Amino acid sequence: MDDETYRAILQKRYGKPSAGKLTQRELADFVNYLEDKGAEFTNSGKRAKTPRKDFYEIPDGTAHAKQKRWIAAMWNALDWKMSGLDTRCASQFGVDKFVWLNDQGALQTLAKDLIGRCKTKGINPHDAQPEN
Structure with missing residues (x-):
C-alpha cells in the first residue's frame, strides 16, 4: 500500500493523518481493518538484548x-x-x-x-x- 492510500484510509476512518495520532482503541481497529483487507503481520521474534531501564526519555523542553x-x-x-x-x-x-x-x-x-x-x-x- 502506498503512503497516499494509507493516509487516506486513516483520514477517512479516524479523521487523523497519522497512525501515531490514533488512540489505542483506534490503532487496534486499524490493524483489524488492515487484516480484513489481507494484510499480514508477523513478529520477527527479535527482542532487545537487554530491557531499557530508561524507557522514558524526557527532553529538557518537555513541560514539567x-x-x-x-x-x-x-x-x-x-x-x-x-x-x-x-x-x-x-x-x-x-x-x-x-x-x-x-x-x-x-x-x-x-x-x-x-x-x-x-x-x-x-x-x-x-x-x-x-x-x-
Whole structure:
C-alpha cells in the first residue's frame, strides 16, 4: 500500500493523518481493518538484548520535565514495568502516554501516590534519581 492510500484510509476512518495520532482503541481497529483487507503481520521474534531501564526519555523542553523524570524514577525504584506508567495514566487521567500528561494536578496526584508507595516499601522517594 502506498503512503497516499494509507493516509487516506486513516483520514477517512479516524479523521487523523497519522497512525501515531490514533488512540489505542483506534490503532487496534486499524490493524483489524488492515487484516480484513489481507494484510499480514508477523513478529520477527527479535527482542532487545537487554530491557531499557530508561524507557522514558524526557527532553529538557518537555513541560514539567523535572517532575516527570522524578515520577519515572520513583516508578523505576518500585521496580515496576515502565509501560505500566502509560497504563496508569490512561486509566486514571485519560492520557494514553505518561509523557503527554501535562496537567499539574494530575502529576501531583501521581507523585503523592508514588511517594506513599515508596515509603511503604522502605524506599526514600527523594533518593530516586532521574536518569536523564
